Amino acid sequence: MTSFPSEAVARIRVLVVGDLMLDRYWFGEVERISPEAPVPVVRVAKREDRLGGAANVARNIVSLGARATLVGVVGDDEAGRRIAALAQQEGIDARLIVDPQLPTTLKMRVMGRQQQLLRVDFEETPDGGCLDTLRGDVEALVAQHDMVVLSDYAKGALARVEGLVQAARTAGVPVLVDPKGHAYRRYVGATIITPNRAEMTDAVGRWNTEAELEERAQRLRGELSLEALLVTRSEQGMTLFTDEGRQHIDAQAHEVFDVSGAGDTVLAALAVTRAAGLPWFEAVKWANRAGGVVVGKLGTSVVTAGELT
Structure with a gap:
């Protein structure tokens, strides 16, 4: 395994959408x-906010x-302003589209006690006007970057x-997609x-x-005109499919504490090292x-180059 290309990575600009x-x-x-009910009472001692989804990538x-330049949609609310503030603190160039509705x-x-007891989600789908603005922003920014990452959590931004x-194809910039759902024809032409x-x-x-997985993966890769297809398989590791065939790597042997956001870390590391x-x-x-390191941390977390080496 080659050494981590820190000097080359420092020159890379990635557009995350x-x-x-x-x-x-x-x-x-x-x-x-x-x-009142057979549920635990949690006496809250600490509150913490972290960037999630594409922002975590x-x-x-x-x-x-x-x-990293970040493009996405937020509301005109406390949570949206918090994302903007955290992005600025992290050194992310955030180009947020604000939808008051x-x-x-x-x-x-x-x-x-370091265990998740409950999760409450608040979410709605952005309207067509926001998506028009998002595409315009991407078209204006893409040529200034070395890589585009599309992080699809099925919340509507993509x-x-x-x-x-x-x-991205028109600008000649490679596209990495973390997909959702089963309608993969949407991703035709990605890298x-x-x-x-x-x-x-x-x-x-x-x-x-x-052998059956390889046959289906290579057929899907051909149908979508992909350069590569990577299947992340949790404890079974990762399997890459390219013109060279199938290449597999076993998972790193780490104690798994929390898998939240691990896919974001994998996507980020793949993007910067490939770029x-x-x-x-x-x-x-x-x-x-990188994925092996981050699953040993609580919640949506990050990995540094120093931890990888």
């Missing part, structure tokens, strides 16, 4: 059960030493993803897509053997290592 969300954590102690890109996607987690992929095991099953059906000039499989090795 997708569903933005605020991850809000309430930490506390559980000392009794509620007399951008946060990881900056943490790894590259520069839309609540910012917010995931509020209640944690007791409802017209075909136009975003086309804008690589990175479905996890469940998402790949949604797209091609269940497979019984590795820095590493071959696909070398980039996948670094992404695998």
